[in-house]
Amino acid sequence: MNQVKNTNRLRFARIVIFMLSMIFLPLLTQGQSFDITSFQRQFIAQFAGDRPIEGTINVLKQRSTSVERKIAENFLCSTLNSIGLPSNRHEYKMPNSFFLLDLFFSPMQGTNVYTIIPATEPTEEYVVIGAHYDSEPGSPGAGDNASGVALTLAVAKQISELTVRKKKFVIVFFDQEEDDELGSKAFAKKLKDSGMNIHSVHITDIIGWDANQDLGVELQSISSRLAPLYQQAADDLNIPLKLSQGGSSDNKSFLNAGFETVGVFSDEMTPHIHKPSDQCETVDFGYLASSTALIFNVLKALAQQ
Amino acid sequence: MPRIRISDSTFSLVLLFSFVPFMVKSVSYIEAGSYIPFLIMDLIGLPLIYGFYHGKLWVIGWLKIWAILMIIFGILRLGLAGLIKFGPASVEAQIVEQVNLGFVFLCLGYILAGFYIIRNRKRVLVIID
Ligand SMILES: [Zn+2]
Numbered sequence: 158m159n160q161v162k163n164t165n166r167l168r169f170a171r172i173v174i175f176m177l178s179m180i181f182l183p184l185l186t187q188g189q190s191f192d193i194t195s196f197q198r199q200f201i202a203q204f205a206g207d208r209p210i211e212g213t214i215n216v217l218k219q220r221s222t223s224v225e226r227k228i229a230e231n232f233l234c235s236t237l238n239s240i241g242l243p244s245n246r247h248e249y250k251m252p253n254s255f256f257l258l259d260l261f262f263s264p265m266q267g268t269n270v271y272t273i274i275p276a277t278e279p280t281e282e283y284v285v286i287g288a289h290y291d292s293e294p295g296s297p298g299a300g301d302n303a304s305g306v307a308l309t310l311a312v313a314k315q316i317s318e319l320t321v322r323k324k325k326f327v328i329v330f331f332d333q334e335e336d337d338e339l340g341s342k343a344f345a346k347k348l349k350d351s352g353m354n355i356h357s358v359h360i361t362d363i364i365g366w367d368a369n370q371d372l373g374v375e376l377q378s379i380s381s382r383l384a385p386l387y388q389q390a391a392d393d394l395n396i397p398l399k400l401s402q403g404g405s406s407d408n409k410s411f412l413n414a415g416f417e418t419v420g421v422f423s424d425e426m427t428p429h430i431h432k433p434s435d436q437c438e439t440v441d442f443g444y445l446a447s448s449t450a451l452i453f454n455v456l457k458a459l460a461q462q
Numbered sequence: 463m464p465r466i467r468i469s470d471s472t473f474s475l476v477l478l479f480s481f482v483p484f485m486v487k488s489v490s491y492i493e494a495g496s497y498i499p500f501l502i503m504d505l506i507g508l509p510l511i512y513g514f515y516h517g518k519l520w521v522i523g524w525l526k527i528w529a530i531l532m533i534i535f536g537i538l539r540l541g542l543a544g545l546i547k548f549g550p551a552s553v554e555a556q557i558v559e560q561v562n563l564g565f566v567f568l569c570l571g572y573i574l575a576g577f578y579i580i581r582n583r584k585r586v587l588v589i590i591d
Contacts (some may be wrong), residue, residue, distance in 0.1 A: 220557045250493050250495075252491065252498075256498060258553070259496055260499065260536075261538065262560050264494035265494075266494075267556075271545075336556065
């Protein structure tokens with residue numbers, strides 16, 4: 158008789174513990190917020206060959222050959238998944254930059270990686286955020302452009318956690334920027350052909366260098382509609398903005414395709430660009446975090462419009 | 463109207479070999495959005511098909527042009543490969559990757575096939591009615 162009572166008490170105690178843990182565990186984990194800098198530091202260390210990609214023996218000393226770009230592409234997909242986002246591949250073929258080369262060689266081919274964060278309300282309007290993931294041969298490309306990729310990933314994670322998104326967000330990582338911006342050209346064409354309603358395109362490149370420690374950011378070819386949003390976010394974060402014209406990265410592909418596009422770069426050029434010295438240790442993670450906050454604040458404002 | 467046939471299976475095989483890589487390339491370029499290699503293939507391929515229905519001399523002449531083009535193509539491609547591998551030419555990484563042993567063998571194959579076609583083209587063509 159006593160044994161039956163004891164078993165019942167034990168069962169009751171288990172149920173109570175289970176119910177309490179269901180209530181308190183989420184509260185505990187909610188406190189562990191996403192640490193942007195440690196995420197970006199870990200990501201760039203692996204993406205720019207500081208150490209092997211977790212769970213593999215692959216060290217990405219550059220992201221230039223087909224094999225290296227494939228490894229980078231797979232790592233990007235798994236990183237997207239690790240922050241709770243699905244990953245899609247956009248495979249493309251493009252003619253060579255000089256058409257006579259077409260007669261002698263195969264077409265260029267590559268893969269863009271992207272994900273779409275749905276809106277929380279019915280809409281068909283999209284905002285695109287992108288950065289290229291390849292690097293120049295011989296350069297680990299920590300600044301150019303693991304920094305832009307790490308920024309975009311962190312922004313994607315934060316956007317996906319917003320409770321209100323009145324727009325859909327396309328997060329995209331371009332292949333072959335260093336080869337005549339082929340990846341972004343192909344993706345801009347894909348967007349155009351699909352007839353999607355694109356609000357604006359935000360491209361980041363080389364955003365890990367801040368020698369004068371002023372947190373300054375360069376905005377290239379910004380439209381009059383986006384300028385006040387960036388100005389407001391920059392004022393809130395004490396970030397000086399430098400405006401310029403033209404398109405010096407993947408933003409050119411989208412400008413040429415007729416999209417409202419802004420290029421976001423460090424306002425100082427890193428001396429390590431395209432060199433073997435463009436390594437993880439040269440990235441200013443405080444600056445990267447500040448620039449990440451700038452873009453996130455702009456996109457958050459767009460999400461609420 | 464006379465119709466022309468190739469009486470030698472080795473010759474047919476070599477001719478086929480000379481065409482297939484170009485066919486593959488032109489289809490792959492259509493996927494990439496460029497029609498130029500396909501148009502060039504048409505400019506070369508259509509006269510041959512026409513020739514097989516219109517006379518031996520036409521086919522002999524055309525085969526010679528095709529063979530010379532292949533030899534030039536093979537030599538130019540080898541030269542480009544040398545420039546890319548050892549010279550100052552700066553091209554996309556993906557092009558550099560294409561220059562390997564297979565690439566060199568294919569170039570040599572084009573050159574040899576060109577000479578083979580020039581030597582044997584008259585012997586192998588038969589007229590059937
Ligand atoms: Zn770049």
